[in-house]
Amino acid sequence: MQFGIFSVGDVTLDPTTGHMPTEHERLKAITTIAKHAEDIGMDVFATGEHHNPPFYPSSPTTILGYIAAQTEKIILSTTTTLITTNDPVKIAEDFATLQHLADGRVDLVLGRGNTAPVYPWFGKNQQDSVELTVENYALLRRLWDEEVVNWEGKFRTPLRGFTATPRPLDGVAPFVWHGSIRTPQVAEIAAYYGDGFFANNIFWPKEHYQQLISLYRERYEHYGHGKADQAIVGLGGQFFIRKNSQDAVNEFRPYFNNAPVYGHGPSMEDFTSQTPLTVGSPQELIEKTLTFRDYYGDYQRQLFLVDHAGLPLKTVLEQLDLFGSEVLPTLRAEFAANRPAHIPDAPTFGARKAAKLAAEAHAAGVSEGTSTAAVQP
Known part of the structure; x- marks a missing residue:
């Protein structure tokens, strides 16, 4: 079981101080956060991809390459690489390059993103999003798996005798997770290729993600990659913890109430009861996270969102320290306990x-x- 953190890369006002960080501050801070995640023993750091304010990570491989140079063990990933609007040739080359520089500790989550205007910005039509996903990934797979590619499709110019460079490190392409919060076709693609499926597990009740993950598992077995419970599943989640539960609630409330993604909507109490968000003590986070296996079955990767909504860097690092000392060891032990021998590792x-x-x-x-x-x- 891999544990890690991911960032959506928002640049948000701190509602308690009025400080608005610059993009420069956030980019430097995320490097510090990623390095600290490795220091506390986490396995994965991941970043999103956005091309619009208030987000900064428009070039994930640049960010991850910079982090790779300052870390040694942590796996570097994305939580969304836009398969619809990025050229598959560029994805193939960028991630193979990153893979070499990071000595193999690289994978990625492919997705369609949640910003509709991004399509025309890159010369695409949102109505083609599912078709783009299917065609672009089929090409990306071939670019990594085949030395010389001849290819013709609907959405880009043909390739004749093309070789993507550099080639994947030691002939092993980066592992691909397919991420979705609402599209069954994405679960189908992941199952067809025997890839992983990542559910961000943040904004919706568990029943929503159960449907997608169950579909993926069923189709994974259908395509002959293994039993349904052997399918490779990753989950997101989010938390804010303090040693005393009420302290966590009081401190996080202004951030929750003003967060761009869910502020001015449901109360924090309603949101925590209906979604995977934990605001409370380390023990409450442990107990809630352990229920994920009950809902979704044994899975391979658990990532948490911790650096959003205007939280200052100091607070994020404190969150990681508390997680590393009081949560991570217990989660590792509990998830390992009673894990069937036939369930694959991450x-x-x-x-x-x-x-x-x-x-x-x-x-x-x-x-x-x-x-x-x-x-x-």
Whole structure:
């Protein structure tokens, strides 16, 4: 089980001080946050992709490359790489480059995003979003898996004898998760290719995500990648914790009430009761997070949103310290307990490289055995 954090990359006024951080401040802060996540023993840091205010991460691979140079172990990912409006050739090249620089500790979540105007900004039509997702990912897969690609589709110019460079590190392409909060076709794509499925698990009740994850698991088995409960699932979540539950509630309330994503809507109490948000003590976060397995089955990756709504850097780092000391060890132990042996671990570059080498060795052995048998008298 991998644990980590993700950032949507908002630039938001701190409602308690009136301070509006600059984009520069937020970009430097997220680097500090990612490094601190590694320091406390987290496994993954991920960032979103947006091309409009009030968000700063328009170039995730640049951000992750900078973080890669200052970290050693943490997996670097995205929570949305826009498969609809980014050129698949550029995605293939950017993430293969990042993969080399980070010594393989890279994966990505592909999605359509939630900002409608982004389509015309990049010369696309929102009405084509699902078709773009299907076609662009099919091309991206080939660009990583095949040395020379000849390809023709509906939404970009054809490719003739094209080789994406650099090639994936050691012939192992970055692992792909497909993210969605409402589109069954995305769950279908993830299942078809045997990729992971990531549900952000933030804004909706559990029943909403249960439908998508159940569909993905069912189709994963249908396509012969394994049993439904072996499908590779990742979840989001969010929290604000203090040692005393009431202190957490009092401190976070002004941030919640003014947050761009849910402020001026449901009360914080209603929102925490109806969604995965935890505002309270470390024990309350542990208890709520452990229910995710009850709802969605055994899964491989749990990411949390902690640096949003105008929270100052100092507070975010305090959140991470408390999580690392009082939550993370218990979650690791509890999720490991009673985990069936047939449930796969979270994908890593090292494990996937080892599997590739083992498969190649097996294929070579079979081929050699067949050839030897063919010449026996």
